Amino acid sequence: MDKNMTYEKELSFQADRRRAGVKFINIISDLWYDKSIELVFFRNQLIDRNVSDIINLHEYANAFVGKPISVFDSVEIAAAIASLDLPPSKLDIGKLAYEFHLEHDQYNDAKSFVIAKLKDAKESKEIQPKNVVLYGFGRIGRLLARELMSKTGKGSQLRLRAIVTRDKNDATTLEKRASLLRHDSIHGDFQGSVIADVENNALIINGTTVHIITANAPEDIDYTTYGIEDALIIDNTGAFTDEKALARHLTSKGAHKVLLTAPGKGVPNIVHGVNQNEYNPDTVDIFSAASCTTNAITPVLKAIEDTLGVVKGHLETIHAYTNDQNLTDNMHKKYRRGRAAGLNMVITETGAGSAVAKALPSLAGKLTSNAIRVPVPNGSLVVLTLEVNKQTSVEDINAIMRKYALEGELVEQIKYSVNNELVSSDIIGTSAPSIYDSNATIVSADGKNIVLYIWYDNEYGYSHQVIRLAKYIAKVRRFNYY
Known part of the structure; x- marks a missing residue:
């Protein structure tokens, strides 16, 4: 031709x-x-x-x-x-x-x-919309606000009604909050409108009013004065992490349930897709969405445990630096974290290895873990080294992970990557908490020891897990076909 x-x-x-x-x-x-x-x-x-x-x-x-x-x-x-x-x-x-x-x-x-x-x-049962309050407005809080407001649609599921901050909100501060929501150096500009309404102390996001409430303690807030009833409080401050402290939210008028965006003590730690059905939101008032790393590894570990069985293993998370670290060398309460985050690889600890057992009890005591913070602002990688019960191969593992990514209870959690050029910047903005790198898997000659590489957007992917869990708690999960 x-x-x-x-x-x-x-x-x-x-x-x-x-x-x-x-x-x-x-x-x-x-x-x-x-x-x-x-x-x-x-x-x-x-x-x-x-x-x-x-x-x-x-x-x-x-x-x-x-x-x-x-x-x-x-x-x-x-x-x-x-x-x-x-x-x-x-x-x-x-x-x-x-x-x-x-x-x-x-x-x-x-x-x-x-x-x-x-x-x-x-x-499918008819669902009733649920009011949501973001308690805190940091990295995770702003991503949650973006996602909630961009997916409001007809308002039939989660409705963001208010944001609580501890700092006073004058005209200058309110505009700064609006600007931080509009612009993000990692995730780009918000694809919507954000207007600071100083007179009413609110942000008008995509034409919808979201109240900005200043409070030093949860007990000081009466949400009903803002027309907010039976709200799900999503605490992303990191200030309250145990059952007693989180229960303070429930003393606020208009509050109904609490969801912590960090590992919690004395409350159910949930990796959505794995263990949420073990806890009934009709009887449980306080939930934790665990950590970003726990959400990254648990779905993959469940797939391996269910098919090959895990004898023991170690996970090393190569994690983006966070606000907890210093921009330049300075004092820090933890070892090594005081050194400049943008210049150093920093060995530190992670509780993800033991935290997995809260969602998968069969793995209790089988995993060790550690972390290395590296000079990237977002996008992380877990190197998962496992000894398995059944002899396997790279082809077998890829087939297992492809199946779990295509069908079953973990399709929202596991993304199967076929990209042979995948690097950390490529995974920014991925809503799945676990990105399985099919081209990087290693299996020993005897087929009993495997190394898996699991990428995750430690901000965006985790935020979507929080929202999935929030919908479960609020009982606004729609009919779905995956």
């Missing part, structure tokens, strides 16, 4: 594909804002994505599942979903398109396929 003709055909195909991408984006938006139906693509968010993002996600899917899923397939499935009367839902259109490829000969068309797959949606 003439090369010019080939090139023209390629251009035509790309134009068709991008037009389909635009149509896909329109359907995604209509479903979200009109019906509170959220479409994701192998757990990757689709709301507010551009056409190039959509095309790239389909390229990833081709490599991940080994089936050519095109944007045209996604449009067909999305249109079928839009034609149905479904309750508020979260649907993985990548998984649906993949299954349609496998089972298309069993159905007359995409609509009959979708009807069969989503037949249980009608039986």
Whole structure:
């Protein structure tokens, strides 16, 4: 074929594909804002994505599942979903398109396929929106605010109503808080509007009022004066970490439940996807979302424990520096952390090894752990060295992890990477707390010792785990199809 003709055909195909991408984006938006139906693509968010993002996600899917899923397939499935009367839902259109490829000969068309797959949606219980208060407004608090406000939709799930800070909020401070929410050196600009409402001491985020409350102690706050009832208080200050201290939140009028964004003492430590169902939010008032590292390793460890069995192991987390460290050499209560964070690799401790046992009791006493803080502002890596019960291979482990990433209870938690050039900056903005590096796995000659490399965005991925747990506690989890 003439090369010019080939090139023209390629251009035509790309134009068709991008037009389909635009149509896909329109359907995604209509479903979200009109019906509170959220479409994701192998757990990757689709709301507010551009056409190039959509095309790239389909390229990833081709490599991940080994089936050519095109944007045209996604449009067909999305249109079928839009034609149905479904309750508020979260649907993985990548998984649906993949299954349609496998089972298309069993159905007359995409609509009959979708009807069969989503037949249980009608039986889902009606959910009541839950008010949320962020107690603290640091790194995690601001990411939670961004995500909650960008995914408010029709307000049928979590509603951010207030943010509590200990510092006084005058005009200057309020504008500074607004600016920190708008701009982030790591995660980029917030894709929305943030206005400081000085007169009402509030931030107007995407046109919605979020009250800014100044308080030195939880007991000082009456949320009902702001029209807030039965609120879930998400404490991201790090100041209260045990049951007694966290229970102080429950003395505030209008407070209902408490979620700590750090490891907690005397309260359930939850890694969502692994052990949340062991604790009933009807009877438990205070929860902990554990740590970012615990959320990164526990889903992968569960997959290995369930399939190969863990004899013992060690985890070393190569962790981004945090606000706890010093910018330049200075006094610090902990060894080594006083040295300049941006200039040094710093050996320190992590409790993640023992914390895993709170979610997976079968691993109690089997893991040791340590940490190295390194000069990157975000994006971390766990090197997981394990002795396993069953003889295995790299191919076997990859097959296990691919299965867990595609189906089952951990699909939101495990992302399977096929990128042979993956580095820490690539994983920034990944909503899954565990990113399995399939090209880095090592297995010993006898097949009993393995080394796994698990990446994680220690801010963004963890924040999404917090929100998943918040939805469970608030009982606003929609029907989902993963």
